[in-house]
Amino acid sequence: MSASRPVDRAALVAAALPGVAFALLLAAAIGLLAATLGPEARAQAWALVEPNVALVVMVWFFASLAAGVAMHGAWNRFAAAPARLAERVRVLLTAEPAAAEAGDGPLPEGLAILDAGEGASEGSIALTAAVAALVLQRDSLRREIAERIAEGSREVEQEKSRLAALMAELTQSVVVCNLDGRILLFNARARLQFRALVAAPSTAAGGGAAGTAGGTAGGLIGGAEPIGLGRSIYGVLDRRLVAHALEAVQQRLARGAAHPSAQFVTPTKGGQLLRVQLAPVKESGASPDGGAGPALNGFVLMLENITQQMAEERARERLLHTLTEGSRGSIGNLQAAVELLEDPALDAPTRERFLGVIREEIGALARRLDEAAAQSATALEQRWPLEDMLGSDFVAAAVRRLQGTPGLAAEAGAVDGELWLKVESYSLIQALRHLAVRLAQAYDVPRVTLRLAAAEQQGVRRAQLDLAFPVAAMSTETVVGWETEPLEDEEGGTGGTLTLRDVVQRHGGAFWFERERARQEGRFRFLLPLAGDGAPLEESAVVRHDSRPEFYDFNLFAARAMQPGDALGEQRLADLSYTVFDTETTGLKPSEGDRIIQIGATRIVAGRLRRQEAFEQLVDPERPLSEAGIAIHGIRPEMLEGQPRLAEVLPAFHAFAHDTVLVAHNAAFDMRFLQLAEAGTGVRFEQPVLDTLLLSAVVHPNQENHSLEAIAGRLGVTVLGRHTALGDAMVTAEVFVKLVPLLQGMGITTLGEALAASEATYLARLQY
Amino acid sequence: MTTRVLIADDEPNIVISLEYLMKREGYEVHVARDGEEALAALRRVRPALVLLDVMMPRKSGYEVLAAARADEALAGLKVLMLTAKGRDTDVAQGLGLGADAYMTKPFSTQALAAKVRELLG
Numbered sequence: 001m002s003a004s005r006p007v008d009r010a011a012l013v014a015a016a017l018p019g020v021a022f023a024l025l026l027a028a029a030i031g032l033l034a035a036t037l038g039p040e041a042r043a044q045a046w047a048l049v050e051p052n053v054a055l056v057v058m059v060w061f062f063a064s065l066a067a068g069v070a071m072h073g074a075w076n077r078f079a080a081a082p083a084r085l086a087e088r089v090r091v092l093l094t095a096e097p098a099a100a101e102a103g104d105g106p107l108p109e110g111l112a113i114l115d116a117g118e119g120a121s122e123g124s125i126a127l128t129a130a131v132a133a134l135v136l137q138r139d140s141l142r143r144e145i146a147e148r149i150a151e152g153s154r155e156v157e158q159e160k161s162r163l164a165a166l167m168a169e170l171t172q173s174v175v176v177c178n179l180d181g182r183i184l185l186f187n188a189r190a191r192l193q194f195r196a197l198v199a200a201p202s203t204a205a206g207g208g209a210a211g212t213a214g215g216t217a218g219g220l221i222g223g224a225e226p227i228g229l230g231r232s233i234y235g236v237l238d239r240r241l242v243a244h245a246l247e248a249v250q251q252r253l254a255r256g257a258a259h260p261s262a263q264f265v266t267p268t269k270g271g272q273l274l275r276v277q278l279a280p281v282k283e284s285g286a287s288p289d290g291g292a293g294p295a296l297n298g299f300v301l302m303l304e305n306i307t308q309q310m311a312e313e314r315a316r317e318r319l320l321h322t323l324t325e326g327s328r329g330s331i332g333n334l335q336a337a338v339e340l341l342e343d344p345a346l347d348a349p350t351r352e353r354f355l356g357v358i359r360e361e362i363g364a365l366a367r368r369l370d371e372a373a374a375q376s377a378t379a380l381e382q383r384w385p386l387e388d389m390l391g392s393d394f395v396a397a398a399v400r401r402l403q404g405t406p407g408l409a410a411e412a413g414a415v416d417g418e419l420w421l422k423v424e425s426y427s428l429i430q431a432l433r434h435l436a437v438r439l440a441q442a443y444d445v446p447r448v449t450l451r452l453a454a455a456e457q458q459g460v461r462r463a464q465l466d467l468a469f470p471v472a473a474m475s476t477e478t479v480v481g482w483e484t485e486p487l488e489d490e491e492g493g494t495g496g497t498l499t500l501r502d503v504v505q506r507h508g509g510a511f512w513f514e515r516e517r518a519r520q521e522g523r524f525r526f527l528l529p530l531a532g533d534g535a536p537l538e539e540s541a542v543v544r545h546d547s548r549p550e551f552y553d554f555n556l557f558a559a560r561a562m563q564p565g566d567a568l569g570e571q572r573l574a575d576l577s578y579t580v581f582d583t584e585t586t587g588l589k590p591s592e593g594d595r596i597i598q599i600g601a602t603r604i605v606a607g608r609l610r611r612q613e614a615f616e617q618l619v620d621p622e623r624p625l626s627e628a629g630i631a632i633h634g635i636r637p638e639m640l641e642g643q644p645r646l647a648e649v650l651p652a653f654h655a656f657a658h659d660t661v662l663v664a665h666n667a668a669f670d671m672r673f674l675q676l677a678e679a680g681t682g683v684r685f686e687q688p689v690l691d692t693l694l695l696s697a698v699v700h701p702n703q704e705n706h707s708l709e710a711i712a713g714r715l716g717v718t719v720l721g722r723h724t725a726l727g728d729a730m731v732t733a734e735v736f737v738k739l740v741p742l743l744q745g746m747g748i749t750t751l752g753e754a755l756a757a758s759e760a761t762y763l764a765r766l767q768y
Numbered sequence: 769m770t771t772r773v774l775i776a777d778d779e780p781n782i783v784i785s786l787e788y789l790m791k792r793e794g795y796e797v798h799v800a801r802d803g804e805e806a807l808a809a810l811r812r813v814r815p816a817l818v819l820l821d822v823m824m825p826r827k828s829g830y831e832v833l834a835a836a837r838a839d840e841a842l843a844g845l846k847v848l849m850l851t852a853k854g855r856d857t858d859v860a861q862g863l864g865l866g867a868d869a870y871m872t873k874p875f876s877t878q879a880l881a882a883k884v885r886e887l888l889g
Contacts, residue, residue, distance in 0.1 A: 366874050373854055457863075460856040476834040510857035512830065512865055515838070525864055527857050 014075035019064030026060060081124045085131065092135050176281065178298040181233045181242065193303060194226045194236060196272075228613040230577045230605040233301070235655065237276065241266055245278040246299060253280060253296075265306070273310050277302040319372050326368055330361045337361075374459070386507065388531040391419035391452045391463060398429050398450055405433060408440045413451040413468065420531035421463050424506060427487075428528075431503045434487045435467055435524055442478060445469045455527065462509070463530050468523040471515075479513045568661075568688060569752025573740050576751060578604040578690075579657035580733035582725045583670050584633040586621050590672045595621035596646060597635055599653055600725025602733050603660065607740070609733050615656045616726040618643040633724075650674075650683040660687065661751065665708045665732045667691035688751060692735050694758040699742045701761070711735050770796045771888055772813055776806035776832065777821035777850070782873075786819060786850075789877055793884065803827020807835055810842055817888055820867070822851040822858070830865055837866040846887045850875070 034042055049056070167174060173190035177183050226236050233242070245262035252260035261279040268274055281298040337357040340346070346354075395412050402410035432450075439445040448469045455464040483500050504511040510527040581601035587594035601615040618635070620643045630636060664670045667689050674685050696703075696711045703714070712719045712731055715738040719731050748754050773795040775786050783799055790797045798813050800806035804826045810818065818836075822829035829849060836842045847869075849862045854872035862870045869883055 362874065369874075455860065457860040458854075458856040462856070462860075474838075476831075476838045480831055480834070508857075510861045512861050513834065514864055514866075527860055 011072055011075050011080060014079075015068040015072040018067030018071050019060075022060055022064050022067070026056075077124070082127070085124070085128060089131055089135075173303040175227065175233060175301045175303065176298060177233050177301065179296060181239070183227055183229055183231050183233055184298065186227060186229075190303065191225065191227065193305060196305075225613055228603065229610060230603070232659065235658070236268070237301075238266060241276075242278065242299075245276075246280075246296075249278060249280050249299070250296065253282075272305055273307040275304045275306045277304075315375065319375060322368060323372055327365060330365045330368075333361045334358055386422045386424050386529070389421050389423055389425055391415060391421050392417050394421055394423060394425055394428075395450050395452055395465075397425065398432050401429050401433055402436050402448060402450075405436055405440065408436055408445070409447045410436065411447070411449050413449040413466075415450075415452040416454055419452060419454055419463055422507075422529040422531045424503075427498065427503045427506065428526075430487050430498075431500045432467055434485070434500060435482060437488065438482050439469055443471055443474065445471060454530070461530055463528045465526040465528055466523045467526075468521055470520055471522040472520060474513075474515065474522055476513065483511065567752070569750060569755065571751050572749055573743065573751060573754060574607055574749075577606075577660045578663045578733075578736065579660040580604060580663040580729050580736060581615075581653075581657070581670065582664060582728035582732060583673060584635060584725045585673060586623065586625055586629055588669075590669070590676055593623065594673075595619075595623060596673050596677070597621050597625070597640060598633070598725040599649060600727070600729040601653065601656060602726070602729050604663075604733055604737060607737065609730070609737060611730075614726060615653060616724075617649050617652070619649050620645050646677055647681045650677055650681045654683045654685065657685070657687070662687050662689045663692065663732065663736050664689070665692045665728070665735075667693075688755060690736070690751075690754060691758060692732055692739065694761050695736070695739050695743065695754065697761040698748070698754075698757045699739060699746065708732065708735070715739070770794065771817070772796045772798065772815040773884070774798045774800060774806070774809055774813060774815040774818040776800045776803075776809075776818055776824065776829070778802055778824045779821070782821075785877070789881060790819075790884070793881055795884075803829070803832050806832050810836055810845065811839070814842070815845070817846040817848060817884060819848050819850045819884075822849065822853050822862070830861060833862070833865045833867060848883060848887060850880070 033045070037045060167185065167187040170187055170189060173193045174185075174187050175183060175190050176185040227233070241264050245264055248262040249260050252262075259279070261277055263275060263277040265273060265275050279300045279302070280296050281300060283295040283297045334357075337354040341351065341354050392415050395415050399410045399412050402408065436445075436448050439448065448467055451466040451468060453464050453466075455462055485499060487498050487500065487503070500511065504526065507528050509529060511524065513522065513524055515522045579601050580603075581599060583596045583600075584598040585594050585596050596619050598618050599615065600617075603610040603613045618640055620640050622645060625635070625637055625640075662671075662685065668691065671685070671689055678684050692708070692711065693706050696706045696714075700706075700714065703710070708728065708731060709719055711717075712735055715735055717731060717734045717738065743749075743754060743757075748757050771794075773790050775783060775790065775797060776799075777783050777786070778801050783801075787797050787799065798809055798815060800809045802825045806818070806820070806824070807827065809815075810832075820829045820832060824832075827835075829851060833847055833849075836845055836847065847867045849867045849870045850873065851858070851862075851870075852873045859870050859872075868887055871880060871883065
């Protein structure tokens with residue numbers, strides 16, 4: 001309530017006021033009186049008053065006191081109280097919401113501060129109550145808003161998750177970019193596809209490099225992914241092609257097409273052929289301005305590797321060509337010879353020669369036929385979309401579905417676990433189910449067994465799928481009939497016209513019924529295609545560090561594209577992308593011939609560390625290592641054998657760090673190495689560089705130790721895997737991420753300010 | 769007792785040559801021009817061997833084969849499939865259904881004669 005209040009000047013003034021007023025009044029009265037009276041009357045009056053002056057003064061004093069106290073009280077009550085109330089209310093403006101509900105009567109706990117205190121006037125109390133009510137209302141409003149926001153965020157999170165799931169599962173490669181070509185989103189398939197495309201051409205035919213980040217698997221230098229969040233798509237695709245497609249789309253949009261798209265085919269550096277479809281991302285909520293159509297925000301690319309397809313097309317064409325054009329010649333020869341054989345005037349040797357021609361040509365035709373047949377057996381299969389599926393998975397799925405049929409038990413028998421099938425699993429399982437149902441109906445078969453093995457005929461390997469069952473007698477006629485019946489769907493209806501024969505044809509396979517009398521077993525045998533060797537981008541080992549894959553960042557949608565006019569220095573630290581790197585070297589003297597032996601780097605985009613976008617590469621220094629150095633960085637000479645030289649690695653690193661700000665600890669050291677390498681490699685690093693050592697000195701100027709360990713310790717960053725380039729880069733990156741908000745707290749928000757502050761600290765440190 | 773051989777094929781141009789060939793080898797030759805005829809002939813004539821084409825009207829060679837193998841009475845029959853269908857799946861199907869041999873057209877008459885001799889022991 002009322003703690004000891006500091007002496008209130010105004011109140012004191014108020015208290016003193018009456019006294020002063022009375023004194024003035026008295027003096028005025030006496031003065032007036034004295035002025036009106038004559039000198040004699042004055043002397044008489046004075047003689048009367050003189051003995052009682054003390055009394056007059058006392059009266060004045062007590063009157064003043066009384067009035068003063070009254071004034072003081074009145075002041076506190078009426079004038080000061082509102083001011084105090086105002087102070088307390090101001091406190092509540094910034095306080096946490098009160099817990100209780102509003103109501104009449106005593107104020108709730110949180111608002112007790114508003115209590116006007118004892119002796120408050122009616123008006124004051126009423127005011128206090130009203131303010132309290134307002135505060136409570138405000139708090140409940142705030143709570144409501146917070147709830148709504150939370151709800152909204154939950155919904156957005158859900159949408160994000162759904163979209164993320166969709167992107168992850170799409171079998172097409174999808175990449176979403178903003179208008180500058182900066183990658184905002186992509187899915188796992190796109191990442192795999194690009195990795196495979198950038199790999200050495202010798203691993204072509206979709207074989208794909210199985211390299212994970214780190215190491216030279218598949219020929220990728222530094223394990224650097226060709227695409228990543230915030231990176232430019234023009235690193236992989238030709239800018240002009242994309243621009244042309246964008247233009248076409250914009251034109252169509254302007255003409256009023258609802259969902260225009262453009263496509264183009266482009267060869268990639270790896271020698272593969274890519275079909276790219278481009279669709280626009282329109283500005284949400286933007287009103288179309290006149291006839292120009294809605295504004296574009298970015299675009300979506302859908303990519304498909306059609307190298308295989310194209311190759312198949314070409315093979316088909318060649319085959320057709322061989323059979324038509326190629327055969328004409330042979331048939332021509334035959335025709336001529338046969339017609340001339342009719343000539344009665346032919347003598348025996350000539351007849352023999354013509355017969356020889358006929359034999360030869362027939363041989364040639366037959367050979368050509370065999371070759372064509374051999375080619376077509378595997379490569380030119382039906383154009384039905386077939387999927388690669390592990391045989392055992394397929395059998396398991398089929399058994400599960402068959403179990404559902406009434407009156408029938410299904411089980412898996414001997415299954416070759418290594419086989420990869422190329423099937424349209426839904427219709428195939430439908431066909432199997434159809435057979436099972438018929439078996440149960442017609443022959444009361446209690447149980448069916450599925451078996452899978454490999455079989456070879458005429459040099460062609462296929463999968464042999466058996467649906468086996470115990471049976472005593474069966475009519476082959478009935479069975480043949482099943483082959484051409486329409487397959488039943490789920491509810492037992494035969495709405496479709498798909499037959500078992502159609503399904504088998506789709507797979508380019510075969511189907512028949514065999515009976516093993518000895519074992520009293522019948523079986524339906526399917527021959528199905530096996531998945532090819534160049535296969536599936538089925539890399540289940542997508543390296544995931546978190547439960548949710550890291551390559552979705554919807555925040556980037558809001559990130560402003562860096563306009564060419566923007567001075568880089570004006571960019572906010574929080575908005576920029578960074579490449580944080582570290583090098584291991586043969587020694588500490590760059591100008592005396594020491595060389596880089598390892599470069600490690602990681603990216604920070606939109607304030608978050610991109611763990612999956614890492615660069616790590618050992619470099620052959622072309623000079624021996626010192627023992628002391630080996631003791632520090634642990635890189636032995638054997639590890640450097642066969643590694644690429646700096647001339648190859650630096651361009652790759654330059655591409656990795658393209659369009660980012662470089663960050664390193666004690667950056668001068670690393671940059672010196674890079675600078676010295678300029679002449680030999682022709683690679684120039686022109687981006688701005690931030691040094692975490694200097695930034696730490698800016699933020700904690702009173703600390704002595706700015707080594708990486710010390711800073712990490714201060715900022716609460718765990719240090720693991722030190723003295724590998726990538727490990728150090730990761731620690732530096734985490735330190736940097738923690739430094740940015742601390743810099744912001746000091747008023748350093750833009751890159752320019754950070755650089756300036758760094759420079760100031762640097763000079764200060766130099767003077768030490 | 770001459771060995772009976774049945775030729776089942778709908779294409780007259782090949783039947784001519786096959787008939788001549790088999791007769792020259794010394795077999796008694798019967799001819800069927802479609803699937804149903806072939807099956808009926810098998811049961812009536814009871815040949816030792818049949819040269820069976822696949823692509824025939826009314827019943828395919830595969831169907832004839834399946835029926836023949838299901839028929840107890842035709843147990844000892846030798847089946848030599850002689851057809852233009854030469855894919856690996858076709859061959860697998862023929863052999864799976866119980867053919868004793870499978871030859872793809874075009875073929876050498878000598879090879880065919882040799883195979884027949886082999887099958888008939």
